[in-house]
Amino acid sequence: MKDEKYRPLIERIIRICSIILFLLVSVLLVSCSKDEKNHIDTVDKRERENKPFMEVAESALIETTGWLSRDEILTIEQDDDGQAVFLHQFNEEEPVELFRTSDAIMSADASASGEYVAITHSSKSDSATLLIINREGKQVLSRDIISSYVLLEWDDTENYKEQLLVMALQEDWSYDSWLINADTKEESELNLPKPFIQWLDGEHIAYMGDANDRGLPVHQYGMEMKDNRVIYEDAVGIFSKYGRTIIASVDEEGDSMTLQVYAKGEFEKPIKEIEIPAIKKDEDYLMPYLDVPADGNRIFVLAPLTENESSLYELLEWDMMTNETERIVDRINNEPIASNMDGTYCLYGHLLDSLIDLEERTIEKIPQAEIM
Numbered sequence: 125m126k127d128e129k130y131r132p133l134i135e136r137i138i139r140i141c142s143i144i145l146f147l148l149v150s151v152l153l154v155s156c157s158k159d160e161k162n163h164i165d166t167v168d169k170r171e172r173e174n175k176p177f178m179e180v181a182e183s184a185l186i187e188t189t190g191w192l193s194r195d196e197i198l199t200i201e202q203d204d205d206g207q208a209v210f211l212h213q214f215n216e217e218e219p220v221e222l223f224r225t226s227d228a229i230m231s232a233d234a235s236a237s238g239e240y241v242a243i244t245h246s247s248k249s250d251s252a253t254l255l256i257i258n259r260e261g262k263q264v265l266s267r268d269i270i271s272s273y274v275l276l277e278w279d280d281t282e283n284y285k286e287q288l289l290v291m292a293l294q295e296d297w298s299y300d301s302w303l304i305n306a307d308t309k310e311e312s313e314l315n316l317p318k319p320f321i322q323w324l325d326g327e328h329i330a331y332m333g334d335a336n337d338r339g340l341p342v343h344q345y346g347m348e349m350k351d352n353r354v355i356y357e358d359a360v361g362i363f364s365k366y367g368r369t370i371i372a373s374v375d376e377e378g379d380s381m382t383l384q385v386y387a388k389g390e391f392e393k394p395i396k397e398i399e400i401p402a403i404k405k406d407e408d409y410l411m412p413y414l415d416v417p418a419d420g421n422r423i424f425v426l427a428p429l430t431e432n433e434s435s436l437y438e439l440l441e442w443d444m445m446t447n448e449t450e451r452i453v454d455r456i457n458n459e460p461i462a463s464n465m466d467g468t469y470c471l472y473g474h475l476l477d478s479l480i481d482l483e484e485r486t487i488e489k490i491p492q493a494e495i496m
Contacts, residue, residue: 188476188490189231191464192238192259197471198222200229209243211259222261227253233276236284240264240306244274254290256306265309271300281325282367282388282420289329291319303347317345317352322364324389330355330362330369342371344391355391361411366420368444372411374402379431381409385423385444396447400427403435403458413460417467421445424463424470424482429454439470439480453480453487 184201192198195214200207206226210219223232227245230252234241239259246252252274256264271292279287286306293299299319303312318331327348333341339358345351356362360372360381369386371394381402384394403410413426423442428435438454439461461480462471470480472487480487 190462192234194464194466198232235278235286236280242276242288279323280365281323285326322362324364360409363414365416366418368416368420374409401431403428405433415461415463417463418465452485
């Protein structure tokens with residue numbers, strides 16, 4: 125289970141390596157994007173007649189990092205003058221430049237409200253600068269961090285606050301952690317049990333514990349009181365957002381995965397659950413990619429079509445009122461998804477460089493004028 129515990133870090137490192145590779149061999153990547161294994165070409169395209177759009181030049185786009193609001197997207201882009209974070213709004217021809225540097229930008233993450241963006245950038249391998257700006261690009265705070273890699277997690281709970289968990293990892297897997305309030309600029313040093321966490325509420329986080337005879341336990345940890353308790357004994361993974369906590373487990377035969385949903389930190393009994401095929405890779409079962417819009421009434425699940433490791437996937441809309449699932453798109457790869465707040469669009473892909481229209485059930489690449 126060791127690889128699964130470090131999956132969030134590994135995924136982010138892969139994304140950073142992909143960015144570097146993109147800059148070195150962008151021409152090759154353009155040709156590779158047309159490869160059949162992408163499977164995006166099998167999905168219907170949205171008609172664009174008489175509709176305005178804006179271009180993100182493929183030679184400039186490094187990474188799409190997520191949503192700032194229901195119709196605003198953050199990107200990291202490269203040009204002759206360095207790298208910059210841009211805000212793209214649907215139907216606007218020109219993006220807004222929020223930040224620019226001669227360093228390499230490693231991440232740009234918006235808070236749940238969209239009022240703040242946390243950026244890490246660096247020109248060294250053992251240190252980075254953490255910068256928090258507001259949505260107009262004005263600096264809120266900046267600090268240097270000695271670290272080989274920095275993990276950022278904004279509070280994205282049901283009653284979220286403008287607070288950011290910062291985990292600074294070293295090569296030996298040791299780490300330091302802080303809690304930063306973007307509104308007040310207050311910082312407090314923490315001693316978290318693990319660096320890979322999910323927010324449960326404004327005071328509690330969840331993390332996967334060490335493997336035991338029963339599997340991987342899920343822990344709930346209070347950052348202020350430092351109370352620590354196991355809320356689930358044998359899990360594959362956990363995802364939590366906007367008051368919905370989803371815990372994945374696998375049956376004894378290992379061919380079926382159960383996703384159980386808990387509401388508002390009540391872990392005695394799930395409010396809903398479904399089964400999907402279980403995929404095992406390198407002795408670990410893969411937690412499906414998930415996301416939740418702000419109302420918490422739906423969960424978007426990227427589920428495998430079969431139990432085979434090489435399986436293609438389908439994006440499901442899981443209704444929390446009826447417990448029914450509906451297919452949005454299928455025959456796509458197992459890659460991250462990120463829903464906007466009202467659940468009308470999803471960003472998709474390791475670089476979040478495709479856009480899924482959840483109402484029209486279409487998917488397309490963002491580069492080459494694909495943001496509508």
